[in-house]
Amino acid sequence: MRACTAAPAWRGAAIRRRMALAALILLPDIYATQLVAEALPPDMHPLLGGAYLGLFALLFAWISMGFCIAAAGLMLHLRREPYAITRSLRRPGPAAPSxxxxxxxxxxxxxxxxxxxxxxxxxxxxxxxxxxxxxxxxxxxxxxxxxxxxxxxxxxxxxxxxxxxxxxxxxxxxxxxxxxxxxxxxxxxxxxxxxxxxxxxxxxxxxxxxxxxxxxxxxxxxxxxxxxxxxxxxxxxxxxxxxxxxxxxNRVHGPVFAAGLHYWQxxxxxxxxxxxxxxxxxxxxxxxxxxxxxxxxxxxxxxxxxxxxxxxxxxxxxxxxxxxxxxxxxxxxxxxxxxxxxxxxxxxRGNLQHAKLLLAAGLHPMSRAHFANGILAYLTAPLWALLLLFGTLIAGWAAIGSAEAESAVQHPGGMLAAAVFVCTLLLLLLPKLFGPMLIAQDPAALRRFGGQGRLAVGVVLEIVLGTLMAPLLMMAHSRFVLGTLLGRDTAWGAQCRADRDLDWREAWGHYRLETGLALCWGWLAWHLDPLFFAWLSPVLLGLLLAAPLAVLSSSVTLGTRLAELGIWLIPEESRPPDALRRLRTLLRQQPARPMGGLQELLADPVATALHLTVLQSGAAGLRPADGSAAALCERVLREGAAGLSTEEQVQLLADPQSLMRLHQASSAAAPSPAAGAPVFVA
Structure with a gap:
C-alpha cells in the first residue's frame, strides 16, 4: 500500500516558504558575522578568530531560525492558513468514523x-x-x-x-x-x-x-x-x-511555535x-x-x-x-x-544517533532537516560553551597580549559588537511577546490567563527563570553530548512524573561542578576585563545559583502559592475542560493500593485467578518452560517466597502450573475464585 503520488496542492507553497526561510536565516547571519569580525581585536590570532566566527555564525543562524519559526506562527494566528490539516474537517464526509x-x-x-x-x-x-x-x-x-x-x-x-x-x-x-x-x-x-x-x-x-x-x-x-x-x-x-x-x-508560547513549525514543514x-x-x-x-x-x-x-x-x-x-x-x-x-x-x-542519546541516518538513501530533504534540527538541539549546548570559552580567550588576548592591543569592548569595533549583541537579545526575547500579544487580543482568553497584569508578570518571571536556568541546560547538555560521544550508554528507564520536593543534598550532589566553575570563571573574567565580566554575568549567576534554583523550583509550596496569586495561570487551571476535571476527580477518589509481589498474590484467590487467566490467554508473553520455574516452586514450598529475587519472582509469576500449585498449598481452605473471572481476548 502506497500513498498517492500526484503532487499535492501544498507542495508549491512549501518550496516558496522554505526558500524564504533560508534567505531570512542566511542573509542576516552573513551580515552579523561580518560585523563581529570587524569588532575583534586587530591582532587576533587567525585560528582563534576563525573558530570564534564559525561558532558565532552557526549559533546566530540557530537563534534566527527560532525567531523565524515564531514569526511565521504569529502570522498564521493572525490570518487564515489554507493548508491546515484540520480544515479537512469542514469538508463533507461521514460524521462518525467508519x-x-x-x-x-x-x-x-x-x-x-x-x-x-x-x-x-x-x-x-x-x-x-x-x-x-x-x-x-x-x-x-x-x-x-x-x-x-x-x-x-x-x-x-x-x-x-x-x-x-x-x-x-x-x-x-x-x-x-x-x-x-x-x-x-x-x-x-x-x-x-x-x-x-x-x-x-x-x-x-x-x-x-x-x-x-x-x-x-x-x-x-x-x-x-x-x-x-x-x-x-x-x-x-x-x-x-x-x-x-x-x-x-508551553501554553503561552507553544501554539505560536507549533503554528510556525507547521508553516515551514x-x-x-x-x-x-x-x-x-x-x-x-x-x-x-x-x-x-x-x-x-x-x-x-x-x-x-x-x-x-x-x-x-x-x-x-x-x-x-x-x-x-x-x-x-x-x-x-x-x-x-x-x-x-x-x-x-x-x-x-x-x-x-536518541537524537545523536540520528547522525548515522542523515545520509540514508531515499529520505526526504525535510526528514534530513528534522534529524539535523534534533541533533543541533543538543549539539548547540557545547557549541555555546565553546563560544563563551573562546570569548574568554579573546578577552585574555586583549588584556595580556601586545601593548598595542585593546580590549574587545574598548576596540573601535566594540560598538558593532554591542549592536550584534542587542540584535541577538531581540531575536531571543521578541518571540516571548508573540504569544502574550495574541492572548491580549481575546478578552475571554486573557481572563483565563489571569488578566493582563498577571499575564505580564508571568511572562517576566518566566524570562528571568529561563535566563537563570539556560546555563544549567547548557552545561547538562554539554555533558550529555560528551558522554554519548565517549561511549557512555544511557538506558531508557522509568520517568518520575509525580510532584516532589528536592532536598539540598541531592541538589548539591548534582551541581557542585557548576558552582565551582562559576566562581573560578568569574574570578578569571573579572581580572581579564570587568566589562567582559559584566557581559558574562548572566551565565555566571545561573551557574552559581544552580543548587538553590533546583531546590526552590521543585517546591510544591511555592508553585501552589503562585497559583493562588494567579501567576503562571493557564486556562486548564482557571477553567478546566471536562476531561481534566474528570481525571482529577478520579485521582482524588483512588484509594491507596500498596503494591505487593508473589506472596501477596498467593494469599489473594481473586487476584490469583485474574493473573492465571491472563497467563493462560497468552497476554503475558510467556517464555517456553525450561524447568527453572518448577525448581523455584519446590524451593518456595520448602523455604517460603521471602528470599526470592526479582527475576525469580518473575519466573514463577510467568508459570501457571507452579503458581497454581503454590496457591493451593498456601491457601487450601480459601474459597474458590468468583465465577466469571475476566478473560483477556488476544
Whole structure:
C-alpha cells in the first residue's frame, strides 16, 4: 500500500516558504558575522578568530531560525492558513468514523493509578460520544518489577469490571522488553495491527478528549494520502514551581511555535512519539527500524524512534502533518529540573544517533532537516560553551597580549559588537511577546490567563527563570553530548512524573561542578576585563545559583502559592475542560493500593485467578518452560517466597502450573475464585 503520488496542492507553497526561510536565516547571519569580525581585536590570532566566527555564525543562524519559526506562527494566528490539516474537517464526509481504531498506551514502571484513571476518562468520553464501538484500548506493559506488573493487572481488572469493558480494554505484558517502546509497538502491530486501520499512540501521562480522538480519525479518513497526524499536547496537572513554569511556557508560547513549525514543514512534518494518530498499514509496511552499526550508545537499536518512523513514512510518499490548532491534547511535565534533565539525557542519546541516518538513501530533504534540527538541539549546548570559552580567550588576548592591543569592548569595533549583541537579545526575547500579544487580543482568553497584569508578570518571571536556568541546560547538555560521544550508554528507564520536593543534598550532589566553575570563571573574567565580566554575568549567576534554583523550583509550596496569586495561570487551571476535571476527580477518589509481589498474590484467590487467566490467554508473553520455574516452586514450598529475587519472582509469576500449585498449598481452605473471572481476548 502506497500513498498517492500526484503532487499535492501544498507542495508549491512549501518550496516558496522554505526558500524564504533560508534567505531570512542566511542573509542576516552573513551580515552579523561580518560585523563581529570587524569588532575583534586587530591582532587576533587567525585560528582563534576563525573558530570564534564559525561558532558565532552557526549559533546566530540557530537563534534566527527560532525567531523565524515564531514569526511565521504569529502570522498564521493572525490570518487564515489554507493548508491546515484540520480544515479537512469542514469538508463533507461521514460524521462518525467508519473504521476501527486502537488506542495504545505503552508503559514501563508507571503508577498504575494514573495510567488507568486516564484510560477511564478517555473511555467514558468516547462512550458518551456514541462512537465507543469503533475504539479499543491496549495497555502494553514492559514493566519488569513483579509488584508493578501485578498492580497493573489488578488495576486493569478493576477498571474492566467497573466499566464492563472486558473485550474493549486489553492488557498485555511482554516477557522480553527488547527495543523499548518501539519494540513494544511493533509487537502490538504483529499481533493485532491488521485488525485496526489506525492507531492512536499515547504516553502514560497522556490525555485526549473524545472530540480530539474522533477528529483525528475523521482527518485520516478524509485524507487517504496522510500516514501520520501529530497533535500539540499542552502540559498540565503538576504543582511544583518548575513544572508550572513549564506549563505556562508551553501554553503561552507553544501554539505560536507549533503554528510556525507547521508553516515551514506542511505535509513533511515530524512525529513526537505520542498524542498522535498513525495509519497502521503503511506503518507496518515501512517503519521497521534498522539496527544502527556499531555499539551503544550511538549504535544498536534506535532510541528516538519517532523521528525515524516519520522519515520512513515520508520516504514512501505518505504525508506527515502537525495539527497545530486541534484542541484537546494533554500531557504532564517532569516535576523538577533534575527529572527534566534525566529525560533530556535519554533524548540526547536518541537524537545523536540520528547522525548515522542523515545520509540514508531515499529520505526526504525535510526528514534530513528534522534529524539535523534534533541533533543541533543538543549539539548547540557545547557549541555555546565553546563560544563563551573562546570569548574568554579573546578577552585574555586583549588584556595580556601586545601593548598595542585593546580590549574587545574598548576596540573601535566594540560598538558593532554591542549592536550584534542587542540584535541577538531581540531575536531571543521578541518571540516571548508573540504569544502574550495574541492572548491580549481575546478578552475571554486573557481572563483565563489571569488578566493582563498577571499575564505580564508571568511572562517576566518566566524570562528571568529561563535566563537563570539556560546555563544549567547548557552545561547538562554539554555533558550529555560528551558522554554519548565517549561511549557512555544511557538506558531508557522509568520517568518520575509525580510532584516532589528536592532536598539540598541531592541538589548539591548534582551541581557542585557548576558552582565551582562559576566562581573560578568569574574570578578569571573579572581580572581579564570587568566589562567582559559584566557581559558574562548572566551565565555566571545561573551557574552559581544552580543548587538553590533546583531546590526552590521543585517546591510544591511555592508553585501552589503562585497559583493562588494567579501567576503562571493557564486556562486548564482557571477553567478546566471536562476531561481534566474528570481525571482529577478520579485521582482524588483512588484509594491507596500498596503494591505487593508473589506472596501477596498467593494469599489473594481473586487476584490469583485474574493473573492465571491472563497467563493462560497468552497476554503475558510467556517464555517456553525450561524447568527453572518448577525448581523455584519446590524451593518456595520448602523455604517460603521471602528470599526470592526479582527475576525469580518473575519466573514463577510467568508459570501457571507452579503458581497454581503454590496457591493451593498456601491457601487450601480459601474459597474458590468468583465465577466469571475476566478473560483477556488476544
Amino acid at each position: 473504521a476501527r481504531t486502537a488506542i495504545l498506551m505503552p508503559i514501563y514502571h508507571e503508577e498504575p493509578g494514573r495510567v488507568f484513571a486516564g484510560l477511564e476518562t478517555m473511555y467514558r468520553l468516547l462512550d458518551e460520544s456514541g462512537q465507543l464501538e469503533q475504539f479499543d484500548f491496549f495497555v502494553l506493559s514492559d514493566s519488569r518489577d513483579p509488584a508493578v506488573w501485578l498492580a497493573e493487572e489488578q488495576a486493569w481488572g478493576s477498571l474492566c469490571r467497573k466499566l464492563d469493558a472486558f473485550g474493549r480494554i486489553y492488557y498485555r505484558r511482554r516477557a522480553v522488553n527488547s527495543e523499548g517502546k518501539a519494540g513494544n509497538i511493533a509487537d502490538f502491530c504483529r499481533r493485532w495491527g491488521a485488525a485496526y486501520p489506525y492507531f492512536i499512540i499515547l504516553d502514560a501521562d497522556s490525555l485526549m478528549t473524545g472530540d480530539a480522538m474522533l477528529a483525528l480519525v475523521q482527518m485520516m479518513e478524509r485524507n487517504p494520502q496522510v500516514g501520520l497526524i501529530q497533535t500539540l499536547p499542552f502540559t498540565v496537572n503538576r504543582s511544583t514551581l518548575f513544572a508550572r513554569a513549564q506549563q505556562f511556557t 506542511l505535509g513533511d512534518g515530524n512525529y513526537w512519539g505520542h498524542n498522535a494518530i498513525l495509519r497502521t498499514a503503511p506503518f507496518m509496511a515501512h517503519c521497521g527500524l534498522p539496527e544502527l552499526p556499531g555499539k551503544a550508545p550511538l549504535g544498536g537499536h534506535i532510541m528516538s524512534h519517532d523521528f525515524v518512523e516519520a522519515a520512513l513514512l515520508r520516504r514512501t510518499g505518505w504525508e506527515v502533518w502537525l495539527a497545530y490548532d486541534l484542541p484537546g491534547s494533554y500531557e504532564e511535565s517532569p516535576p523538577t529540573l533534575i527529572d527534566y534533565l534525566a529525560r533530556d539525557r535519554r533524548w540526547c
